[in-house]
Structures are given as C-alpha cells and as structure tokens.
Amino acid sequence: MVTAPPESLLTISKVREWKVERDIVAAKVAVLSETLTELDGKLQAVSEMFPDLDVEKIAAPVTAKALALENPKTWPDLVLSILSKATGPQTMHSLKASIAETEFAERLARNANGFYNAVSRLTSRGEIERVGDTFYSLDFRERVEAGGIGISALEMAQDTRKPTTPELVLETLTGQGYLTPKQIVDRLKGNEDFDEKIARNPQYLYTVLGRMVARNGVVKNNGKYATPSEAAAMEREEKTDEATGVGTANSPMLFPQPSGSRH
Template structure:
C-alpha cells in the first residue's frame, strides 16, 4: 500500500458521497412530486399506481429528526450559522438520534437545510443560515449584512489590510476594483456590493483603518512621517465618489 493508494481511496469515497447526495436529492424531488399527485388525483386512479409505501413512515421519522435538530439549532442562535456550526451544535446538543445521524451521514444536514429553505422554515444570506424570526430581527436592526458576511472564519479582514499595505491610501472605489479579482472577496462583492463598505466601516470601528475625508488608510506607525495628498486621483473624483457612498461611510 502506498500513499497514492490512500489518497485515491479517499478521493473515491468523496465521489461516492457526492453521488449519494445527488441521488438523495433526486429521491426527495420525486417524493415531493408523488405527494403532490396524491393530493390532486382521484383515489381510483391511484389505487394501483401509488400503493402504500412501507418505508414512508420510516422516511418521515428520519426527516423529522433532522428537521427538529436544525430547528433547535437555529432557534437558539443569535447570529447566522454556517453548516459546520449547525453540525457542531447537533453533535453537542442534539438528541441521541440526531447525533447518530450527523456522525453517520453529514450530508443529511444539507438535504434538510435545502428542504427547509424551500418550505420557508429557514433562510439563508451569504453562507449563513437563519431562522425566519432571527433574519427579520437582524434585517430590521440593519445588522444582517455585517453578520451574513462576517470575516471571522474567512480571513477577509486580512485581505483588506494587505491591499492597503500594498497600495497605500485608497478610495473605496479603488479598493473594490482591486479586490474584485480576489478569489475569496470577489464573489462576495459581486453578490452584495454593500459587503465591501460594511467591511470598511467595521475595520474603522476596530481601529485597523483610518478614514480621512473620502479615503481610507492604515494607521500611522510610530515615527512614520504622515503623507499628504491623495494617491487615487483628483479631489473632484473623490468628492463625486463620496456622494454615492452609504450614509454611514460619509
């Protein structure tokens, strides 16, 4: 046995899990279609077409365990939860049945999340999942963007700081143009342009950036001479850009 054998077997396992997940999704889609047909078709039409399914109760019980586990996790959350956060909560606080399921078939969590999204029992913003009540609360308070795209687990904060270290002081427009090509930040900016401005505001609040007029820069280090002027175009360009910024960044 070689290292390559182990890697190949591990890769094959991942492929099989992906196939299982796709097949489970297809089965769920077919089950939903059949359930819809059962509601609208005459009984005599269904008599020989949809005989009682002995496993239907077992499937329902299995789904109810997943549903309850996810509802419990989202119900106590004060912020959005990544799938790994949900899995960790279920492992630590879930029922015996739920803990067994998350350890035996973690993909079942993704299947249930997809179903709950379809049914309106869960919501998703960015990479995080919410109960509908929590999403409404965070949306009303204006906290949803900052929470949904939190950089606590992604290193986004470091990417922003490195951009300033490399390019110096910048206007938001210049920064966003640079970061659009970043493989981690770029997709987030495309999905939600407000994300970049929220991150800038958070970095200023944390003292990691300084805002002077229409530009942002890193705090001066001790004995470092201050610079004058803008490195990102004329004052007129900055004023024009500033007028289009969200109010909390002006």
C-alpha cells in the first residue's frame, strides 16, 4: 500500500509530478501490451504451421557448450558436434568423411591422432556411446524415439574407401585399454584385406605397430599397445592408486584388461 507524505510536505508540484509519471508508465504499459499481443499472435501462427516445433526449446538460453558445438574449435567439440547432428550411427570412417568437409580437414590429413584421441577420451568419459564399431551421441536414441529421426536413418551409410591398417588398429584399440598383438589380430579377423596381409606375412602387424609407436600413434608397454590418451589415463590411475595406498588388484580399472594380463 502506497502511503502519502504528511500534509505539510504535500504540494501541488508533487501531485503534478506523480500524475505525469503515472501517465508515462501507463503509455509504456499500453505499448508493451500491444507488442505482447502481436508477438503472441506470431508465435501462435508458427505453432499452427509447424505443430512439431518446440518453441520453448528454441527459446531456451544458449549455453557455452551449445555455442562450442555450433562452432567447434577443438577435436572433442567437433566430434560431439557431428554426432549431435547425425541422423544415424557413425563409424570412424563416416566421422572422418564429415570432418573432411570442415576447417579441420587439413589437420586430419596432417595427423589424425588428435581425432582418434578425442574419440577415445569421449568414449571413456561416457560423453558418447560406442556400440561395436559405431558411435552415437547420448541423445541419439531419444531423438529416434521422439520421432526426430526416421527409422530408416538407422541404416548406416557405408564408406567406400577401405581403411588403412593403422586406422583399423586405432579403431580396435579405442576404448579397450592395452591389447596384445594377438588380441588385435583376433578382433580384426574377418577383415579380408587384413587377413590377406597377415596370411602373406605373419609379422605384418608387428611392423605396422612399430611404425605407429615411432610416430607416437600408439603407446607400447610390456608388449601391449594402447592409444596415447588411454595409456595416459591408466598411468594417472595407477599413480593415484599408489598415492592413496589403494592396490591395483582392488581398484576398478578405467579400461578392463583381459583376464590374466598385466600392463
């Protein structure tokens, strides 16, 4: 409740001032009311034209992460951006095909390790989902169920270019921790080109792995191999266990190792 000033302080000038201020506020309210009515009408028309359009979602505040995905500057943001817009499962090859159309194309051609490490880190941190050899954004299934993506989009587009052996190795190691050469071969069985090369030269994989180690494409430890990012993650985990006095035998590993193996 507004209280009037004491009678001794109430003057004609003060009343005139209040009246003028009130009229100004009323005029502003009238203009705002008309604007509000006009905007409501426009939004209503849009909703009628596009029933599936979520106006509230469109108007939601733009987060820093959303801006980063719209204009990615790092490998992880680029991978997340591609997956968030994808209409189907993505392989390493289809991801690289998408990257070839971005400003990251030159960096990918020069050295693909940044790309592979980004996929590995995102997978291990649970920011993307891996099923077999395909990758999804975390909201992919929700978009399918919501009808935003047609069921036919679940059919994966095949990349016509055959992957190189180093690419196959990196794909196999991603998200798996350390693997022995035999475990890598076992996982690649069924790839006709790779099977043929191994049949011709049983030492072929060792030659490829040696070159990849020399180029810092993979890390070798006690006869096993891992992507650089996963090797670094496991090393940090071991140091943390040592610092806290937790034995590795009782500590859950970031990347499960095959039964009976050590790295």
